[in-house]
Each structure stands twice: as structure tokens, then as C-alpha cells.
Amino acid sequence: MTGNPRWDDKGPHIMRNGGERSKVLAINGSPRKNGNTATLLGEICKIAWNRGDKVELINLIDLDFSDCMECMGCKKGTECVTVDDMQGIYKKMQEADVIVLGSPIFMDAETGLTKNLIDRTYALLSPRKDGTFDTRLRKGKKAFVVFTCGMNDGEVIYHRLTTRYFDTFVTMLGCKDFRSFIVPGTSTKVNVLERPAAKTVLEEASRFFGAE
Secondary structure, eight states: OOSOOOOEEETTEEEEOOOSSOEEEEEEOSSOTTSHHHHHHHHHHHHHHHHTOEEEEEEGGGSOOOOOOOOOHHHHSSSOOOOSTHHHHHHHHHHOSEEEEEEEEETTEEOHHHHHHHHHGGGGEEEOTTSOEEEOSOTTOEEEEEEEOSSTTHHHHTHHHHHHHHIIIIIITOOSEEEEEEEOOOOTTSOGGGSHHHHHHHHHHHHHHHOO
16 A cells, blocks of 8 residues: 555544554644644654554644643552543553654753653553552554754754653553654754655654564
8 A cells, every 4th residue: 555645634633544454653742733743753654554554643732631640540540540631542552553752852851742641651550569560551562753853963962862762662661662763953944854864764664664
């Protein structure tokens, strides 16, 4: 299956339906739905769709979910007790074979929307008696994370973000395969897809989605 997938606007969620080979959940952590991060995520989604995957892209800016309240309800029970749009994201993350996450870098870190999402994934950790955790996510998932930033040397300055997200998705959430990238020099005046690092991301995405 090749070509451009058709977008169906269904409220806060934008769906791309390809085949049924794998389920890919893409999450845009930028407040801009047509910015550099969204553009790059869209191209990654095309790669998965052309491979025959079922792809869904969510814009966090369209959803209503609160900060983690540290109420520990998810540790007394088996799930987050806060009722908001995060409940739907938990379900989609559980069902997905691949999670793709994108965020611009604001003030030395990912966006507040993205950090809020990551904080709320604490509910996906099940405590052990020794104080460590098991993931509540289905085993065997893969994750692909991309950050964009305006600074030309951002991949050096913000490299620690890629390490932190490795810990989040692999060490804590139990993903079996993980890739993370920073695309620097992505101001609003440039075409992000023309940046050398963006081309590398798309090449790696082709290999990542082609791998079993």
C-alpha cells in the first residue's frame, strides 16, 4: 500500500486508516497543530501508513486532562482515578503496537502538554514489594520520539532529553525497541523537512517501521 493516506477530521482525533499490520499511536505534544513538530509527525505517520499500519494521530492541545495529582490512587488500585481525557489515551497506548511522540523544546525542556502526559503515565506502573515497578502496558511495544528546537546546536544542548525518554519508555514502560531524535534549527521560518536531521529521522523511521 503506497500513496498519501486520507485524513478524516473527527473532533480532537485525526485518523489515518491503513491496513491492520500494526497499530500506531502518534501523539503531538505541540500546541501548534500545523507547526514543525506536527509536520514531521505527519511524515512519520505516512511511512507507517504506507507500510500497511493503522495510524492515529492525537493533538494533546485538543484534549482536556489535568496534571498528575499525586493522589496515589493508581497504586492503591490498578488505574488512574482521575476521570478526564487521559483515560482515552491510556486505552490507546495499551492497544498500540508503536507509540510515536513528538514535542518542540520550550525553555530547555519538552512542552508542558508533553510533560503532563508523561507524568500521567505513572498510572501505568504497578508497584512491587521491593519498591520498584512493573509496567502495566502490554509487552512488546516500540516507541519513537522526536523533538524539534530552534537552536542550531540543540541536539547537543538538549541531548539529556533523549536519555530521559529512554528511561521513561524502556526502563519504566517496558518498550522493547526505542528511538529518539532531536531536530535542531527548526524555526518557524524554515521548512522542517529540509533540515538534515529531519531527513535522518525519516530515514530511521522507515527502518524502524520496517523492522519486526
